Amino acid sequence: xxxxxxxxxxxxxxxxxxxxxxxxxxxxxxxxxxxxxxxxxxxxxxxxxxxxxxxxxxxxxxxxxxxxxxxxxxxxxxxxxxxxxxxxxxxxxxxxxxxxxxxxxxxxxxxxxxxxxxxxxxxxxxxxxxxxxxxxxxxxxxxxxxxxxxxxxxxxxxxxxxxxxxxxxxxxxxxxxxxxxxxxxxxxxxxxxxxxxxxxxxxxxxxxxxxxxxxxxxxxxxxxxxxxxxxxxxxxxxxxxxxxxxxxxxxxxxxxxxxxxxxxxxxxxxxxxxxxxxxxxxxxxxxxxxxxxxxxxxxxxxxxxxxxxxxxxxxxxxxxxxxxxxxxxxxxx
Amino acid sequence: xxxxxxxxxxxxxxxxxxxxxxxxxxxxxxxxxxxxxxxxxxxxxxxxxxxxxxxxxxxxxxxxxxxxxxxxxxxxxxxxxxxxxxxxxxxx
Numbered sequence: 001x002x003x004x005x006x007x008x009x010x011x012x013x014x015x016x017x018x019x020x021x022x023x024x025x026x027x028x029x030x031x032x033x034x035x036x037x038x039x040x041x042x043x044x045x046x047x048x049x050x051x052x053x054x055x056x057x058x059x060x061x062x063x064x065x066x067x068x069x070x071x072x073x074x075x076x077x078x079x080x081x082x083x084x085x086x087x088x089x090x091x092x093x094x095x096x097x098x099x100x101x102x103x104x105x106x107x108x109x110x111x112x113x114x115x116x117x118x119x120x121x122x123x124x125x126x127x128x129x130x131x132x133x134x135x136x137x138x139x140x141x142x143x144x145x146x147x148x149x150x151x152x153x154x155x156x157x158x159x160x161x162x163x164x165x166x167x168x169x170x171x172x173x174x175x176x177x178x179x180x181x182x183x184x185x186x187x188x189x190x191x192x193x194x195x196x197x198x199x200x201x202x203x204x205x206x207x208x209x210x211x212x213x214x215x216x217x218x219x220x221x222x223x224x225x226x227x228x229x230x231x232x233x234x235x236x237x238x239x240x241x242x243x244x245x246x247x248x249x250x251x252x253x254x255x256x257x258x259x260x261x262x263x264x265x266x267x268x269x270x271x272x273x274x275x276x277x278x279x280x281x282x283x284x285x286x287x288x289x290x291x292x293x294x295x296x297x298x299x300x301x302x303x304x305x306x307x308x309x310x311x312x313x314x315x316x317x318x319x320x321x322x323x324x325x326x327x328x329x330x331x332x333x
Numbered sequence: 334x335x336x337x338x339x340x341x342x343x344x345x346x347x348x349x350x351x352x353x354x355x356x357x358x359x360x361x362x363x364x365x366x367x368x369x370x371x372x373x374x375x376x377x378x379x380x381x382x383x384x385x386x387x388x389x390x391x392x393x394x395x396x397x398x399x400x401x402x403x404x405x406x407x408x409x410x411x412x413x414x415x416x417x418x419x420x421x422x423x424x425x
Contacts, residue, residue, distance in 0.1 A: 008389035020413035023401020027416035060414040135375035146424035274366035300380040310423040
């Protein structure tokens with residue numbers, strides 16, 4: 001996350017990027033999975049398709065022919081700029097024939113979580129930031145982002161009857177998704193989700209404030225409470241931690257949204273959750289917290305642009321049919 | 334009405350969603366930072382990224398290695414690939 005501020009916000013780097021087709025992707029899958037897209041990456045960088053342990057995080061420059069021109073893992077813009085400059089020099093020294101060759105194997109994925117993007121559903125981008133007691137306090141850095149998806153069928157779970165003043169519980173499944181996967185402390189880096197049995201209480205209520213033709217204005221209020229103690233109690237998936245990370249995160253939630261009954265889409269959606277957190281996980285940058293100290297945290301959820309289709313971090317744990325996982329490997333027996 | 338309750342004691346047998354529709358909890362959280370109809374806009378602006386925090390989004394990022402490869406091929410340029418644990422354009 002530091003690289004967003006140090007490298008990719010640097011004016012010299014920004015100017016240099018016009019020489020490239022720029023892409024960003026998640027590295028864990030690319031270095032380990034058997035998908036053709038992942039094998040293409042490993043072949044370009046290492047010359048073979050074998051899965052790689054450790055981390056291959058960093059910046060790479062690869063030609064359309066699949067040749068590696070440079071790589072570096074650094075948050076120092078000067079060091080990154082040096083690698084990019086050298087890579088462009090190498091590219092420009094290549095003959096037109098070399099540069100126009102077409103790669104034999106294009107990195108076409110068989111499965112990506114983005115394939116389950118809910119086109120007719122609700123896609124919210126989520127921001128998380130450390131906060132003070134009130135919004136007049138100075139803004140703190142950093143801010144981190146994620147996204148949360150709801151299918152078209154799940155949209156109804158947000159809505160009471162379309163009558164002014166009508167109220168209803170928001171579907172518990174939707175609150176569960178928020179409490180387990182969205183209201184988590186990844187302000188400073190990746191963290192763990194909460195298991196379902198770690199949700200200790202919570203509720204979300206939706207109320208119709210006004211009806212304007214096909215538009216239904218609603219207000220959303222409630223709270224969530226998640227507490228993890230002892231060993232990991234969820235499935236044995238790739239979020240399974242090696243140690244125990246006792247922690248909690250409690251939120252009060254307020255939101256407002258407008259649903260268009262004609263298009264069956266939300267035309268606006270804004271939800272803020274403010275709360276308190278305690279504890280840490282392996283990579284979320286909270287190792288310096290005083291033991292048992294409690295800190296304020298804030299979340300903002302708002303409609304994402306339709307072009308933003310990066311999958312939610314914990315989508316593999318949604319447990320819904322409309323999210324398609326990778327096909328299991330055939331049994332070698 | 335507000336609540337569903339998930340019990341740690343039930344961890345061995347995860348409850349189904351209908352099971353969770355029980356009485357409101359007595360220990361609703363009391364956080365210092367309150368959000369309401371009158372404060373939501375201020376909190377929104379407080380939490381949302383500032384322009385200088387989103388400068389990295391000035392780059393025309395493609396969101397996958399395959400999309401980047403396609404663009405690199407069409408533009409006949411090298412692909413600059415930024416890889417992180419967690420998607421760099423999402424939660425990393």
